[in-house]
Amino acid sequence: MPTPPPVSPLAANLGDSPAPLYARVKQMITQQIDCGNWPPHYRVPSESELVSQLGFSRMTINRALREMTADGLLVRMQGVGTFVAEPKSQSALFEVHNIADEIASRGHRHTCQVVTLEEEAAGSERALALDMREGQKVFHSLIVHYENDIPVQIEDRFVNALVAPEYLKQDFTLQTPYAYLNQVAPLTEGEHVVEAILAEPSECKLLQIEKGEPCLLIRRRTWSGRQPVTAARLIHPGSRHRLEGRFHK
Structure with a gap:
């Protein structure tokens, strides 16, 4: 029996969520950013690389990257690549009030x-x-x-x-x-x-x-x-x- 191909590290982080595929890609990228593996200015793998590593369609990968760019989490530079954005300045809220x-x-x-x-x-x-x-x-x-x-x-x-x-x-x-x-x-x-x-x-x-x-x-x-x-x-x-x-x- 042939040995199955190894699972890429990124694919291993997808989990078994029932969410749509593009949403699972967004969750995986967000996790990489939140845990510090992908700091600000880090170059995100290209669409082709993500298709190869995750096994999802190019349309799925494109939608995930497009929506994360619109949300301000990623920056896409034409002809250069996609990068993790600098975080926006935050204001702490300590309590929830009526x-x-x-x-x-x-x-x-x-x-x-x-x-x-x-x-x-x-x-x-x-x-x-x-x-x-x-x-x-x-x-x-x-x-x-x-x-x-x-x-x-x-x-x-x-x-x-x-x-x-x-x-x-x-x-x-x-x-x-x-x-x-x-x-x-x-x-x-x-x-x-x-x-x-x-x-x-x-x-x-x-x-x-x-x-x-x-x-x-x-x-x-x-x-x-x-x-x-x-x-x-x-x-x-x-x-x-x-x-x-x-x-x-």
Whole structure:
């Protein structure tokens, strides 16, 4: 019996995730970056090299590299190659707060508008974020939060339907999604990514800001125990929000 060809080191890091192939390639590259094997400015193997090492199609590899470039994790230089990008400057967030409580603590009035509250099938991005299979049921809510009638946040949230099966039945004008989810699946772990963006035209309309006005985007994922509960995009007008943190050394 012929000896099977050896498995490349990169292929060995792919694991057995049910995620789409291109998403598994993205996970593998992210792992190489996070663990320091591929530092900033490291030249990533070419598409042809990755096809050979991973055994996936060129289309799959191309999509993974293209999306990671769009996300700012890689830099592609025509005729030269693809390189690991310098990380963006980060701001630490130490606590997760209920926006209604934050507004009340300033002596102001919180109200909100529920724009979307519906069931969806998880696409590849949502499935990856919530550690589920593509096509599984998720709940989607889009809510605009107001402070004294001025919009201060768009909360675009996807929720694991298995964790909070009654989510769509809630009246979120009376209780925020954060408050409800913390009751049914108490928060034990959170992840934040913060960056500056230019909001989409539809988002500018909801926030009542001019097109091109800079905004602050917080991408937040939370867990209850080992179970991912929710993935949210929180968009704040830059002129109406600031981040504060304090640490002890």
